[in-house]
Amino acid sequence: LQILSAGLDTIKGTIVDAVRTICEPKGILWRNDVPIRRREGLDLHVDVAWGEVPETIEVREAGVRYLVPPWTGQKTGAFLDQRPNRIRAAFHTRPGGQALDCCTYHGSFALHLAGVAAEVTAIDSSKEALLRAADNATLNGIEHINWVEGDVFRVLRDLEHRGAKFDTIVVDPPAFAKHRGAISDAIRGYHQINLRAMRLLRVGGILVTAACSYHVRRPAFMDLLAQAAADSGRRVTVVEHLGQGPDHPEVLTMPETGYLKGVILRVE
Numbered sequence: 001l002q003i004l005s006a007g008l009d010t011i012k013g014t015i016v017d018a019v020r021t022i023c024e025p026k027g028i029l030w031r032n033d034v035p036i037r038r039r040e041g042l043d044l045h046v047d048v049a050w051g052e053v054p055e056t057i058e059v060r061e062a063g064v065r066y067l068v069p070p071w072t073g074q075k076t077g078a079f080l081d082q083r084p085n086r087i088r089a090a091f092h093t094r095p096g097g098q099a100l101d102c103c104t105y106h107g108s109f110a111l112h113l114a115g116v117a118a119e120v121t122a123i124d125s126s127k128e129a130l131l132r133a134a135d136n137a138t139l140n141g142i143e144h145i146n147w148v149e150g151d152v153f154r155v156l157r158d159l160e161h162r163g164a165k166f167d168t169i170v171v172d173p174p175a176f177a178k179h180r181g182a183i184s185d186a187i188r189g190y191h192q193i194n195l196r197a198m199r200l201l202r203v204g205g206i207l208v209t210a211a212c213s214y215h216v217r218r219p220a221f222m223d224l225l226a227q228a229a230a231d232s233g234r235r236v237t238v239v240e241h242l243g244q245g246p247d248h249p250e251v252l253t254m255p256e257t258g259y260l261k262g263v264i265l266r267v268e
Contacts (some may be wrong), residue, residue, distance in 0.1 A: 002031045006040040016049045019057040027051030029070050046071060062087045062221040064111045066136040080242040081260055086112045088168055089208045092264055093117050097167030102152050107133030109170045110145050122147045123155050156196040169197045183215050191224045198232040201224030218261040235268040
């Protein structure tokens, strides 16, 4: 559980009781360690709210197994909002082809791609995250993922210079715009990473791309993708629109709850 506002913090005991009643968990962990809590006058802490919580938890997702660290992982340890999109990415992956996963974190997209593709390259700037991703691959008996540590923009540029080509590419970067003042820079970042991905795809290749920045709304996201397509000189068509999983509901009167947007594209 994670609380970001002082209002909810006043009823945290009620929330814990409700989760215990509805979910009957073995344990509940407070991951109240995000700096935004300080704006609400709240302290930062990670501790058990009830029961016992292990250092790692195994998640099983459409045949893929991976370990998440609830105590130390980014956000609450796993990006469950992308679960249905990882499954859709695997569905659209070219069998026996080459796939690329940008910003792989613990390798959850890469693991799904590896179930279909003959070879997967997975990029992340965090050595620690890649070590856990490699452990997750071992857990699944997967040996055909190449883990690459580095800045994703530099790695994509180097791949392009080497003439590398892929059949399927996933672009799932962290939020580039965490506040309104960062929107312009975020749009440039999303444009650049998707442009490079489009250039790296073979004819008929699939690009699965997403943005989790609430401040970059879906129309702006589609506009920057259209501009990237124009700049790439490729014909790009929409295959499927993506969003957050149904267990992350978007409340119509609370637009902030509709933060994750994505699209599957075919690049000719």
